[in-house]
Amino acid sequence: MKKAFLVELTVLTGYIKQLLPIAAIVGFFVAFGMGTVVPLAGIFVTMFSMMGAMAASAYDDANNWGAYRLTLPLSRRDVVLGRYVAVIAMAGAGVALGIALQVLAVAVGALNILPGDLRDVLHMTQADVLASIFSLFLCLFMGASAAAFTIPAYFKFGNTKATQFLPMFVMLAYFICMVGFGQIADHIDAAEVLARFASWMESYAGTAVLSLVLIVLTAFVLSVSAAVSMRISARRDL
Amino acid sequence: MNQVTAAAPLIQASGLTKHYPGFSLAGVNVTVEPGQVVGFVGKNGSGKSTTIKALLGLISLDAGQASVLGYSPRDLANTASARAKEQVGVVFDTISLPGHLKIEEVGKLMARAYSTWDAAGFQQRLRAADLDPKKAVKDLSRGMGMKLSLACALSHNPRLLILDEATAGLDPIAHDEVLDALRDFVAVEDAQGNPVNGILMSSHITSDLDKIADTVLCIDAGHPVFNIAKDEVCDLMGVARCRAAELEQIACSGVIAPGAMRIMRQDYGIDLLVPDRFAFAESFPSIPCDRMGIDEYMVFMIKGERYC
Numbered sequence: 001m002k003k004a005f006l007v008e009l010t011v012l013t014g015y016i017k018q019l020l021p022i023a024a025i026v027g028f029f030v031a032f033g034m035g036t037v038v039p040l041a042g043i044f045v046t047m048f049s050m051m052g053a054m055a056a057s058a059y060d061d062a063n064n065w066g067a068y069r070l071t072l073p074l075s076r077r078d079v080v081l082g083r084y085v086a087v088i089a090m091a092g093a094g095v096a097l098g099i100a101l102q103v104l105a106v107a108v109g110a111l112n113i114l115p116g117d118l119r120d121v122l123h124m125t126q127a128d129v130l131a132s133i134f135s136l137f138l139c140l141f142m143g144a145s146a147a148a149f150t151i152p153a154y155f156k157f158g159n160t161k162a163t164q165f166l167p168m169f170v171m172l173a174y175f176i177c178m179v180g181f182g183q184i185a186d187h188i189d190a191a192e193v194l195a196r197f198a199s200w201m202e203s204y205a206g207t208a209v210l211s212l213v214l215i216v217l218t219a220f221v222l223s224v225s226a227a228v229s230m231r232i233s234a235r236r237d238l
Numbered sequence: 239m240n241q242v243t244a245a246a247p248l249i250q251a252s253g254l255t256k257h258y259p260g261f262s263l264a265g266v267n268v269t270v271e272p273g274q275v276v277g278f279v280g281k282n283g284s285g286k287s288t289t290i291k292a293l294l295g296l297i298s299l300d301a302g303q304a305s306v307l308g309y310s311p312r313d314l315a316n317t318a319s320a321r322a323k324e325q326v327g328v329v330f331d332t333i334s335l336p337g338h339l340k341i342e343e344v345g346k347l348m349a350r351a352y353s354t355w356d357a358a359g360f361q362q363r364l365r366a367a368d369l370d371p372k373k374a375v376k377d378l379s380r381g382m383g384m385k386l387s388l389a390c391a392l393s394h395n396p397r398l399l400i401l402d403e404a405t406a407g408l409d410p411i412a413h414d415e416v417l418d419a420l421r422d423f424v425a426v427e428d429a430q431g432n433p434v435n436g437i438l439m440s441s442h443i444t445s446d447l448d449k450i451a452d453t454v455l456c457i458d459a460g461h462p463v464f465n466i467a468k469d470e471v472c473d474l475m476g477v478a479r480c481r482a483a484e485l486e487q488i489a490c491s492g493v494i495a496p497g498a499m500r501i502m503r504q505d506y507g508i509d510l511l512v513p514d515r516f517a518f519a520e521s522f523p524s525i526p527c528d529r530m531g532i533d534e535y536m537v538f539m540i541k542g543e544r545y546c
C-alpha cells in the first residue's frame with residue numbers, strides 16, 4: 001500500500017500546488033462574505049478532501065493511467081487503499097494549511113494595519129476559536145463523506161461516467177436528509193432542541209465531544225467506503 | 239517469489255475466452271518461452287489487446303487458463319503476488335501516464351513503484367532517445383511517448399516484456415534502436431547459459447516481426463488463426479504467381495498436399511501459398527515464386543480460400 005500511496009502522491013503533487021492558492025482565495029472570499037475568519041480552515045479541509053478524490057479519479061481515466069497502473073507491481077487492493085490514504089493525507093494537509101492560514105490571518109488582523117471592517121473579520125474571540133475548531137471537524141466529516149460517497153462510484157464507473165450521475169445522487173441524498181429531518185422535527189420541539197444543542201456545542205466539553213464524534217464518524221465512513229471500493233475494484237474490468 | 243524456473247514458459251495460456259456484447263475472444267493459446275519473441279498479429283479489433291489485458295489481469299476471463307511468470311492473472315492483481323509484476327514490463331499502444339507529469343516525475347513515480355528500478359539506466363535511455371526530462375508527457379509526440387514508455391518498461395530489469403503496438407510512431411532510426419534493444423533483452427542468459435527473458439509483441443508493423451520474432455500468433459475476430467515459427471513462413475514458404483491453368487497443374491502434381499492449397503484471386507492472376515518455395519521452384523521453374531512475408535501469410539490465412 002505504501003508504494004501505491006507514493007505513486008498517488010507523485011501524480012497529485014502538481015494538483016495540490018494548484019489547489020493551495022485556489023483554496024486560499026475561496027476561503028478568504030467566504031470569510032469576508034460571512035464577516036468572520038472562523039470557517040477558513042474548514043474550507044481548506046473540505047476542498048482538499050473532496051477535490052483530491054475527484055482529481056485522483058480524473059487522472060485514472062486520462063491516458064488509460066488506471067489500467068496501466070495495475071501493470072506496475074501494485075495490487076488492486078493497494079491501489080484502492082493508496083487512494084484513501086492519499087485523500088486522508090490531503091485532508092490532513094488541508095487541516096494543517098487551513099489552520100496555518102487562519103493563524104496568519106488573525107496575526108495580520110492583530111497588527112492593526114488594516115481598515116476597521118477588515119480587521120474585524122480577521123479577529124477571533126474565544127468563542128470564535130471553539131466555533132472554528134468545531135467547523136474544522138465538521139468540514140472534515142463533510143469532505144470525507146463526499147469523498148467516501150464518490151470514490152466507490154469512480155472505481156465502479158470511471159470518472160467520466162460517474163460525474164454524469166453523481167450530482168443527481170447527491171441531490172437525492174440531500175432531499176432524503178431534509179425529508180428525514182422534517183419528519184423528526186414534526187415529533188419534537190425542534191427549536192428548543194436546537195437551541196439547547198447549540199448552547200452545549202459552544203461549551204468546551206461540547207466542542208471536544210463533537211470533534212471526537214466527528215473524527216470517529218469520518219473514520220467510519222471512510223472505512224466503509226474503502227471496503228466497498230475494494231470489492232468493486234476487485235471485480236472491475238479495465 | 240520467483241516461481242519460474244529457467245526452463246518454464248514465461249507465459250502459458252490456453253483456451254482464453256472472454257465474451258463481450260458483439261465480440262468474443264475464444265480458445266486463444268499463447269506461449270512465450272525464455273529467449274523467445276512471440277509476435278502477435280491480427281486485424282484491428284481482432285482481440286489482441288483483449289488477450290493482453292486478460293494475461294495482465296486487467297480483465298477477468300470467462301474460461302481458459304493462463305500463467306504469467308507462474309502466476310495466474312487473477313493472482314497478479316492480489317497483494318501477495320503483485321510483486322511478480324516487478325519482472326514484467328508493459329507498453330500499451332498509447333502513452334499511459336498522466337499528461338501533466340514531467341518525464342523526470344515519471345522517473346520518480348517508477349522508482350516508487352519498482353523495487354528494482356534502475357534510475358541510471360532510465361536516464362541513459364532518456365538521453366539516447368533525446369527526451370528532455372523537463373518536458374510534460376502531454377507535450378510528447380506519439381513516437382516520443384512510445385520511447386518514454388519503452389524506457390520505463392526496460393528500466394526495472396524485467397524478465398518479460400508485453401508490448402502492444404510499442405513501435406508504432408517511431409522514426410526509422412529509433413525503430414532500429416528499439417529492435418536492437420529488444421534483441422539484446424531477449425539474448426540475456428543466466429549463469430548456465432540459458433535464456434531468461436522473453437517478449438510478447440503485438441504489432442501491425444510485420445516487418446519488425448520479420449526481423450525479430452521467433453514465432454507469430456495470429457487471431458481474427460477473437461479466434462486463433464495460426465501460431466507458426468516465423469522462419470517457416472519467411473525462410474521456407476513462398477507465394478507462387480500463377481494462372482488458372484497452372485494452378486490446375488500444381489494441384490494435380492501433388493507438390494502441395496491435398497487440402498493444403500490456399501489461394502488469393504487477384505486481377506492479374508492467382509496467388510498460391512507454397513509451403514516450400516525451394517521444392518516448388520524445382521518442380522515449377524517457370525512459375526514465379528516470391529518469398530513469403532508475415533503480412534502476406536496473414537492475409538492468405540484470413541482472406542484466402544482453400545483450393546480443392
